[in-house]
Amino acid sequence: MLSKDCLSFTGTFSELLFANLSVKNALSFMLRMDNLNKNVKKGVAEILNFLEEGSLFSLALKKCLHINFSRTYIAFVSSAEESGKLCETFTFLYDSLKKKKERTEKIIAALLYPSFVLLLALFLSAFFIFYAKEFSPTFTVATAMSVCFQANALLLFYILGIFILVKRLFQEKELVFLFKIVSFLTASNLGVYKSFKIALLATKRASPLYKKVAMALSMLEEGFSVFESCRVFGKEIALYLELAEFSGNEAQAFLSAADFLQKNQEKKEKVLMTFLEPVTIVLLALYIGILLKSLVMPILFNF
Numbered sequence: 163m164l165s166k167d168c169l170s171f172t173g174t175f176s177e178l179l180f181a182n183l184s185v186k187n188a189l190s191f192m193l194r195m196d197n198l199n200k201n202v203k204k205g206v207a208e209i210l211n212f213l214e215e216g217s218l219f220s221l222a223l224k225k226c227l228h229i230n231f232s233r234t235y236i237a238f239v240s241s242a243e244e245s246g247k248l249c250e251t252f253t254f255l256y257d258s259l260k261k262k263k264e265r266t267e268k269i270i271a272a273l274l275y276p277s278f279v280l281l282l283a284l285f286l287s288a289f290f291i292f293y294a295k296e297f298s299p300t301f302t303v304a305t306a307m308s309v310c311f312q313a314n315a316l317l318l319f320y321i322l323g324i325f326i327l328v329k330r331l332f333q334e335k336e337l338v339f340l341f342k343i344v345s346f347l348t349a350s351n352l353g354v355y356k357s358f359k360i361a362l363l364a365t366k367r368a369s370p371l372y373k374k375v376a377m378a379l380s381m382l383e384e385g386f387s388v389f390e391s392c393r394v395f396g397k398e399i400a401l402y403l404e405l406a407e408f409s410g411n412e413a414q415a416f417l418s419a420a421d422f423l424q425k426n427q428e429k430k431e432k433v434l435m436t437f438l439e440p441v442t443i444v445l446l447a448l449y450i451g452i453l454l455k456s457l458v459m460p461i462l463f464n465f
Contacts, residue, residue: 167228193210223239235255241347276320283449331427339364354388362379
């Protein structure tokens with residue numbers, strides 16, 4: 163996950179490069195900025211020191227201890243050194259990673275409500291299990307546990323379903339980000355194969371996407387076309403890539419595929435956000451109804 167220090171460094175550095183400052187001048191200017199935190203400034207000083215010693219910029223980032231730069235980040239910078247598009251690369255990195263972070267935080271924030279409901283349900287269940295006998299001598303712990311299990315099972319299945327949907331949304335986000343990476347790098351004249359190699363660094367090793375990217379790379383090595391290699395990502399994606407064989411504009415084809423995936427993903431996200439709260443309220447009402455009918459009412463009638 164991208165750290166706040168890395169995001170702060172990337173945003174500030176990209177602005178300074180856009181102002182036509184050289185790498186060393188931009189880093190020196192950052193050391194004089196008051197709005198940067200101490201850790202970022204320490205990282206900037208460290209990077210500047212490595213550059214003064216003759217290191218490449220990408221290697222200086224790799225050796226930096228105060229700011230954690232990912233393998234993908236360093237690979238991007240290394241490719242920018244080859245293509246000469248350092249300003250464009252940092253602008254792309256900042257915009258992409260900032261949007262990715264914002265969407266992730268939005269989904270996590272939406273999950274706080276159902277998570278709170280689940281914790282409340284578990285607390286109520288524990289309360290009734292341990293204290294039901296205090297209210298009614300005839301009410302056993304086993305009975306309370308049975309009722310609470312029935313009520314909690316409904317919420318647990320719901321929460322599990324929500325987390326499965328969110329996991330799929332995150333996987334789709336990773337695929338969108340991957341195609342945007344490939345599109346940008348291909349537009350920087352790195353070639354599809356090398357672009358996929360760098361994009362592979364942005365995927366988690368244990369994820370299904372990593373296997374698909376590795377498979378696409380293997381097919382490219384064996385001489386398959388871009389269209390044939392990208393079939394592993396699905397038929398709809400492959401159709402966009404098929405256009406690249408006719409138009410010769412591979413970067414635009416990957417960008418179109420990314421836009422298509424992002425629109426679908428945003429629709430699903432909107433539906434999830436729209437129905438998440440009302441469905442949670444309905445299920446919470448059913449949960450309370452089950453407790454009232456099976457636990458609270460019998461206790462009240464025994465008084």
